[in-house]
Amino acid sequence: MATEALSVNNLEICYGQSRAVNQLSLTLEEGCVLALLGRNGAGKSTSLNTFAGLLQSRRGTIKVFGRQVERLSPEAIARGGVRLVPQGRRIFPSLTVLENLQVAEQQVAGRSNSWNLGRVYATFGRLKERMRQRAGTLSGGEQQMLAIGRALMGNPRILLMDEPSEGLAPMIVAEVAQAIKTLKADRLSIVLVEQNFNLALDVADQVVVLNTGSVVCAGSAASVRAQPDLATRHLGVF
Numbered sequence: 538m539a540t541e542a543l544s545v546n547n548l549e550i551c552y553g554q555s556r557a558v559n560q561l562s563l564t565l566e567e568g569c570v571l572a573l574l575g576r577n578g579a580g581k582s583t584s585l586n587t588f589a590g591l592l593q594s595r596r597g598t599i600k601v602f603g604r605q606v607e608r609l610s611p612e613a614i615a616r617g618g619v620r621l622v623p624q625g626r627r628i629f630p631s632l633t634v635l636e637n638l639q640v641a642e643q644q645v646a647g648r649s650n651s652w653n654l655g656r657v658y659a660t661f662g663r664l665k666e667r668m669r670q671r672a673g674t675l676s677g678g679e680q681q682m683l684a685i686g687r688a689l690m691g692n693p694r695i696l697l698m699d700e701p702s703e704g705l706a707p708m709i710v711a712e713v714a715q716a717i718k719t720l721k722a723d724r725l726s727i728v729l730v731e732q733n734f735n736l737a738l739d740v741a742d743q744v745v746v747l748n749t750g751s752v753v754c755a756g757s758a759a760s761v762r763a764q765p766d767l768a769t770r771h772l773g774v775f
C-alpha cells in the first residue's frame with residue numbers, strides 16, 4: 538500500500554479576520570509530486586507556508602508520515618523532514634555556492650543523512666562548477682538550483698517548492714522540470730506550487746487547483762490534462 542507522506546485535512550488559514558484558505562484537504566503519497574495550482578492570490582503560498590509551520594492554521598490537521606504537526610514549530614517540522622524551497626529563492630547572495638550549501642547542512646538524528654555536498658553536486662553539476670562563485674552572481678536558473686540544493690542539504694523527505702519556475706526562461710524551466718523528475722526518481726515527495734501549468738502537468742502525479750482559497754478541482758494529472766477548459770477558468774492559461 539502507498540505511504541502517505543503528507544496528509545492535510547480540512548485546513549482553514551486566516552490572516553486576522555481574512556480567510557485565505559478554506560477546507561483544504563489533500564494527500565501526497567511518498568515518491569510522488571503533487572502540484573498545487575491557482576491564480577495569483579489563490580492561497581498557494583499560504584498553504585505551503587502552513588505545511589512548513591511558518592503560519593498557523595485556524596482549523597484542520599496536517600500529518601507528515603502519519604505524525605500530526607500542525608502545532609509544531611517550523612524548526613521541529615523541518616527536523617521531521619519537511620523542507621521549503623521558498624518563493625524568490627532566498628539564497629545568501631554574498632556567500633559562495635559552497636558556503637550557501639554548507640550553512641544549510643543539517644544532520645538529522647535518527648534518520649539516514651542521505652544528502653551531502655557530493656550528492657547535491659552530483660545532482661546539480663552546475664553548482665559544482667560554480668562552487669566558488671558568489672551566489673548573487675549566478676543566473677536565475679542556477680540560483681533556483683542552489684535554493685533546491687540548500688533544501689536538500691537538510692535531508693528532506695518532503696520538499697515544498699514555491700514557484701521554482703518564476704522568472705526563468707523556457708529552456709531553464711525545462712532544466713528545473715528535469716531536476717524535479719530526478720528528485721522524484723530518488724523517492725522524494727514533493728508539493729509543487731506553480732503558475733506554470735505546463736511544467737506542473739509535466740512533472741506532477743496529482744493536481745489540486747485552488748481558487749480564492751478553496752479547492753475547485755483535484756485529481757490525477759492525466760484527468761486535469763483531459764479538461765482543457767479548467768486551465769482557462771481557474772488558471773488564466775489560454
Ligand SMILES: Nc1ncnc2c1ncn2[C@@H]1O[C@H](COP(=O)(O)OP(=O)(O)OP(=O)(O)O)[C@@H](O)[C@H]1O
Nearest residue numbers: 552555557575576577578579580581582583584732
Ligand atoms: N501577510 C498577509 N497578510 C494578509 N493577507 C495576506 C498575506 N499574505 C497573503 N495574503 C492574502 O492571502 C491570499 C492568498 O495569498 P497567497 O500568497 O497564498 O496566494 P498565492 O496563490 O500564493 O499567490 P501568488 O501566486 O501571487 O504568490 C491573498 O488574498 C493575499 O492577499
